[in-house]
Amino acid sequence: MSKKINWRKEAISWGVMIAIFGTLYITGWHAPVMGKIQSWLLATHLITPSIENIEIESFNFDGELITPNGERISYAQLQNKTIFINYWATWCPPCLGEMPHIEKLYQQLKDNHDIAFLMISKDNDFNKAIKFKEKKEYELPIYQELRSPVQLQSQTLPTTFVIKQGKIVFRKEGMSNFNTEEFRDFLSKN
Structure with a gap:
């Protein structure tokens, strides 16, 4: 027996969904809302890095970076360290989704x-990234890239790299x- 489709109810439910998503998009809340949903997904540990x-x-x-205070830092100054690099933007929901977890990783290390x-913020206006960090009360150090090493080019956000002993060992x-025990150990060991 087939059910008769109530087209009026279907149209109303689709109209409500379109209105909700349209409102989120027009008000600029789509990135934070989708970022929060993605952060909840990441909290399940279903999506963790494979090393x-x-x-x-x-x-x-x-390459060269600039801090929110205008200080210039070259990558060469960091060549004796393990470097965790994350490219992100305030308009990127997956970036916002992983940011709380990277903040926790940073706090532990x-x-x-x-x-x-x-x-490294990819926002055209670095002040947006600075204000976002202040609003969220993150301690993570943020930068804007003035000159990027060729190996760090990517068309995808977020993109994360780890550099150890002068080599890219993770992308x-x-x-x-x-923020997993395995990844913390990976960063901590030379």
């Missing part, structure tokens, strides 16, 4: 002076929950 079978590639330290965290395009 096996990593292609190792030499890293060219020719910030006292290890052999590890540098570089959260992940897309969101992930990096």
